[in-house]
Amino acid sequence: MSTPYVLREAVEPGDREACFAVRKEVFVAEQGVPEDLEYDAYDAGAVHVLAVGEDGEALGTGRLLHGGAAAAKTGGDASVGSLGRLAVTRRARGLGVGAALVRGVEEAARARGLTAVDLHAQTHALGFYERLGYVAYGPEFPDAGMPHRAMRCTL
Helix, strand or coil, X not given: CCCCEEEEECCCCCHHHXXXXXXXXXHHXXXXXXXXXXXXXXXXXXXEEEEEECCCCEEEEEEXXXXXXXXXXXXXXXXXXXXXXXXXXXXXXXXXXXXXXXXXXXXXXXXXXXXXEEEEEEHHHHHHHHHCCCEEEEEEEEECCEEEEEEEEEC
16 A cells, blocks of 8 residues: 655755645644744754655645754753644544654654654644653643643654
8 A cells, every 4th residue: 555645854945835834724724823923933944844645735744943943942952852833734634644744853853863852742632642652741831822741752
């Protein structure tokens, strides 16, 4: 059985715009996150991972912050990356795209010498990340008006 999508780092012309379009669809349109909160200064230096369907349509995205950009989200540990902005389009949900994107971000982190990945999960998604080996720590906190928990996976 063939996989209905391919995963890659967003380096081709148009890839980053495809990532942003998925984020706009999921976070801004579906979840009501203000557009000015969704896009930030970290996007420029982040590693973006993109899932693309066989028809060329962007199905999902996630990003990895590393180095100084990740420090504020990971407690200042330079060996820990920060996974964020994980989004899967409605049509692609249930195909394993989200888990593949998490693994793709982890591979990008390993390739950059990182030893762990942190993330801030919406509380409804805790089980998804736990099944992928992430462990919650610290108290619940609001982000863009939604409850979140910090989580970490050692690579």
